[in-house]
Amino acid sequence: MTTTRTTTRTARRRAAVLTALAAAGALALAACGAPSIPADTPAFTASPAAAPTALAKPTCTDATTSYDPLPATSGNAAFPGGSLQTAIRDRGRLVVGVSGDSFLLGSRDPRRPTVFNGFDIDLARAVAKALSTPGSDVKVQFRVITAAQRIPLVNAGVDGGGVDLVARNMTMNCDRWDQVGFSAVYFVAKQRFLVRTDSPSKSLPDLVAAQARVCAPAGSTSIQRMVDPQYAGIVPVQVDQHTTCLALLQQGRVDAITGDSTVLAGLNAQDPDYTKVLDDEIGEEPYGLAVDKDHPEFAQYVNAVLKQYIASGQWQASYDKYFAKALGAEQPPTPQYGREIPAS
Structure with a gap:
């Protein structure tokens, strides 16, 4: 009985998160x-996201x-x-x-x-x-x-x-x-990874070995790093926003989310029972x-x-x-x- 009640509470909590995410997505679209x-400001029309390219090596020191x-x-x-x-x-x-x-x-x-x-x-x-x-x-x-x-x-x-x-x-x-x-x-953040608490991947090498689907927003440095040859095997999944990534992670449609430590801390705070942030860091993100x-x-x-x-x-x-x-x-x-x- 206790297990059933716990499972029910978890399902309700996750459903509430997904409902909130859907509402947030609707607001973003609006x-x-x-x-x-x-009313006098013209709307901006976004172009379809191009396939991510590898993050360019620094060409400056400043x-x-x-x-x-x-x-x-x-x-x-x-x-x-x-x-x-x-x-x-x-x-x-x-x-x-x-x-x-x-x-x-x-x-x-x-x-x-x-x-x-x-x-x-x-x-x-x-x-x-x-x-x-x-x-x-x-x-x-x-x-x-x-x-x-x-x-x-x-x-x-x-x-x-x-x-x-x-x-x-x-x-x-x-x-x-x-x-x-x-x-x-x-602010200086670090790029890290968010996975489900039941994920078998405990590190970035695990994600690479598993050919994991890793989600991040289009146009971000986070998604660009994922097509670097050293991470060959990872399948980049680019979407509009990080909360879209969270919904996909909860649905099992991606295996991990990558992004700045600040962003992932926020996602984890929204669903702490179902997600965790891995310790691996792959670069600084100076804002x-x-x-x-x-x-x-x-x-x-x-x-x-x-x-x-x-x-x-x-x-x-x-x-x-x-x-x-x-x-x-x-x-x-x-x-x-x-x-x-x-x-x-």
Whole structure:
């Protein structure tokens, strides 16, 4: 009788998780309409995901080096004429591309779909607050986007149907510096693997030997690493979002999920009885806030905000709130500055 009741409770709990995931997926699909985007903003049409290619070997040594921060986060020094931060302040609205389903990083409240929570969300709100002036608050508007949409939408800008800023656990690397601008590093995650608790695979070599189906979002560095020759045998499965991967894992349609330790900690927290994170790590993922390639001055402004955010203890408070329990103690990363502003 006890076994039957336990099995029933587990089934009900898993069914509830799947229901929540379905609801989150529906919200993500609806992200191109209100309330995430004003009615006068054109919808973005995503292209079908191309087959993943192997992550390119680093072609630079300064992937985590950003622009020098502006000397102030308010006043004329921070808001030169023609700058993106000036346009945002005048508009009164900062549009930020975020994840809608990365629990602990950036996710919608399933009961209040206009409310977002997470580490990336806290940082985005700090940028909006810094842009505000006495008597004129800059509101932050969160737009749910996929990993594959991060680069095209931030370069499109708000007037082109995109966003001002991407706060969506985006890894800084040499190739991406050719496509967008980045703030300084605000978090360093590790790529790891999530499997079912009953999985026979206890390590990455086990997954390779089993020719496991490993899931990750299209356009992510996580999926690109899975087609590296050293992991030959693994079958990459790319989808739109990590919660889609979780549903597939629960259904037995994939064998593992790969992604940043922060993301996997969030997935595990949503279904702790059925999933576990493996210890294997296959690379660091330094996160940066992405801006339009043509607006490095906004990255400079964001760097000044980030510098104050860390010095004030807000970074540490946010980390302790969301990740300390799952990932242990951690200190803020040390910003690296000195990147030259591209010639216009």
